[in-house]
Amino acid sequence: MPAYVDPIERRLLADPVLLGDIAEAVGGPFHVLFPERVSLNIKTFQQAFTAAGVDGFVYFGKKANKAACVVRACAESGAGVDVASTGELVAALSQGVRGEDLMVTGPAKSDELLWLAARHRALIAIDALDELRRLGELELPVRVLLRVLPEGSNSRFGLDPMELEQAIQAISGSITLSGFSFHLSGYDVVARSELAAALVGHCLRARANGHPADTISIGGGFGVDYLDAQFWAKFQNTLSANWFHTNPATDYYPYHFPVPGAAMLSAILDHQNLAELLRDNEIRLAIEPGRALLDRAGSSVFRIQGVKTRTAQGNPYDILTVDGTSLSLSEQWFDSEYLPDPVLWPTRPGRLTPTCVGATTCLESDLLSRRRIPLPRRAHLRDLLVYPNTAGYQMDSNESTFHELPLPPKVVLHAAADRLRWTLDATSR
Structure with missing residues (x-):
C-alpha cells in the first residue's frame, strides 16, 4: 500500500547519499519534517474559506506534533496555534506566533496557563464554570469561547445546557464573550455543519444580551488521505490473518479518505x-486541524539492525529489527497498525520479500509492522526503512525513553534551488 508523498520527499528518497548522510550524522532513528508542506496545507484551508466567502481562521492543533519548524510555518503563513499547556503556549510564542493568534483549549486549565493566556490576549475556550471565575479574579481583559457539549454526547468536555446558560449570565467586566466552540469525534461533515449552524443561534442570543459573540470554532477532525482508493479497498476486502506475524488489528484509521482536508x-x-x-x-469560523495540516509533511526513518527469517503456512518471510520502537508509530500502541508501506533505502534491484518489522526492545508486542509488507528486495543490515507521512500524531504522541533509548531527533528539510538542505529542529538541538 504505497503512500502519497510530497515532491520534496521524493527528492530525498531519490538522492543517492543524503538520507544516509543524515542517518550517519544524527545516529539512531530520526524524523524528517518538510515545513514548506505545512505552509501549503495551511494555504489550501485559507483558500477554501476565501472561495466560500467566509471569514475564517486556521489554528494548528499543536498536540499533533511538537516540532518548532511547524509552528514557525504557521506564524509565517498567517495561521494561529491551538495550545493546551503553558509549555505549548510558550513554544508557540517563541516561534513568532502572536498571542492574539493563540487558541487555548483543554480541560481544567491551570492558573498559570489562564494567567499567561490572558496576558497575551489569547482566545480561551472555556470548558468549566470555575475557569470563568478564576479568569475574573485576574482582572485582565480576556476573550473567551464557551465550549458546548454536543447534544447526546457523553464527553467529559464542554458545558451542558444549564452550565452554558450560567456561563453566559456570569460573563461581565473584563471578560468578553467572543463566541462558542465544539469538538466532535469522527469525520462526519453533516454533524459538524449542523452543529455549527446551531451555534450561530447561540451567538445571536448572546448578542441580544450585549455580547459580541462573533466567532464559532468547530475544532479539528479533518481527514487525511494516505492511500489510493484501490489499495485501501483491496486491503479491506481481502484482509487475512495470514498477512500478519501476529494477529491483525481490528480497528484502523481510514487511510483512504475521499474528501480530505480543505475539501472537507x-x-x-x-x-x-x-x-x-x-x-x-x-x-468568523475558526478551525483547529492537526493531522490535516501535517499531511505529507514528514516521515520517520529507522536503521535496520537485524534480519532473520521465519516460516508460516510453508511461506518464508523476514523479520527485521530496527533501531527504534513502535512508540514512534503511535497506531501500534493503540492496538492498531500504521498501514502505509515503508520504503526500503537505498533502492536496489532484488526479489519481492514479505517482511514484518520489530523494534529494538525486549517486548514481544513491540512491532512497527505486524503486517508482512512486500518489500521490493531483501533488507540488509544498515539499510534504512522510511515510514512516510508520519508527522500527524505518529511521531511524538507516544514516544518515550523506554530502555533508556534516546528520543528520535527531528530533522528539518528545505528545498534549495540546486539541492536539499537540512538542519536539526529547535526541539532537537
Missing part, C-alpha cells in the same frame, strides 16, 4: 449553505 472544510461550508448563514450574520 468546503463540504462543511456547503451543507445547507452554512457559508451563507455565517456571512449573513458576520460570524
Whole structure:
C-alpha cells in the first residue's frame, strides 16, 4: 500500500547519499519534517474559506506534533496555534506566533496557563464554570469561547445546557464573550455543519444580551488521505490473518479518505449553505486541524539492525529489527497498525520479500509492522526503512525513553534551488 508523498520527499528518497548522510550524522532513528508542506496545507484551508466567502481562521492543533519548524510555518503563513499547556503556549510564542493568534483549549486549565493566556490576549475556550471565575479574579481583559457539549454526547468536555446558560449570565467586566466552540469525534461533515449552524443561534442570543459573540470554532477532525482508493479497498476486502506475524488489528484509521482536508472544510461550508448563514450574520469560523495540516509533511526513518527469517503456512518471510520502537508509530500502541508501506533505502534491484518489522526492545508486542509488507528486495543490515507521512500524531504522541533509548531527533528539510538542505529542529538541538 504505497503512500502519497510530497515532491520534496521524493527528492530525498531519490538522492543517492543524503538520507544516509543524515542517518550517519544524527545516529539512531530520526524524523524528517518538510515545513514548506505545512505552509501549503495551511494555504489550501485559507483558500477554501476565501472561495466560500467566509471569514475564517486556521489554528494548528499543536498536540499533533511538537516540532518548532511547524509552528514557525504557521506564524509565517498567517495561521494561529491551538495550545493546551503553558509549555505549548510558550513554544508557540517563541516561534513568532502572536498571542492574539493563540487558541487555548483543554480541560481544567491551570492558573498559570489562564494567567499567561490572558496576558497575551489569547482566545480561551472555556470548558468549566470555575475557569470563568478564576479568569475574573485576574482582572485582565480576556476573550473567551464557551465550549458546548454536543447534544447526546457523553464527553467529559464542554458545558451542558444549564452550565452554558450560567456561563453566559456570569460573563461581565473584563471578560468578553467572543463566541462558542465544539469538538466532535469522527469525520462526519453533516454533524459538524449542523452543529455549527446551531451555534450561530447561540451567538445571536448572546448578542441580544450585549455580547459580541462573533466567532464559532468547530475544532479539528479533518481527514487525511494516505492511500489510493484501490489499495485501501483491496486491503479491506481481502484482509487475512495470514498477512500478519501476529494477529491483525481490528480497528484502523481510514487511510483512504475521499474528501480530505480543505475539501472537507468546503463540504462543511456547503451543507445547507452554512457559508451563507455565517456571512449573513458576520460570524468568523475558526478551525483547529492537526493531522490535516501535517499531511505529507514528514516521515520517520529507522536503521535496520537485524534480519532473520521465519516460516508460516510453508511461506518464508523476514523479520527485521530496527533501531527504534513502535512508540514512534503511535497506531501500534493503540492496538492498531500504521498501514502505509515503508520504503526500503537505498533502492536496489532484488526479489519481492514479505517482511514484518520489530523494534529494538525486549517486548514481544513491540512491532512497527505486524503486517508482512512486500518489500521490493531483501533488507540488509544498515539499510534504512522510511515510514512516510508520519508527522500527524505518529511521531511524538507516544514516544518515550523506554530502555533508556534516546528520543528520535527531528530533522528539518528545505528545498534549495540546486539541492536539499537540512538542519536539526529547535526541539532537537
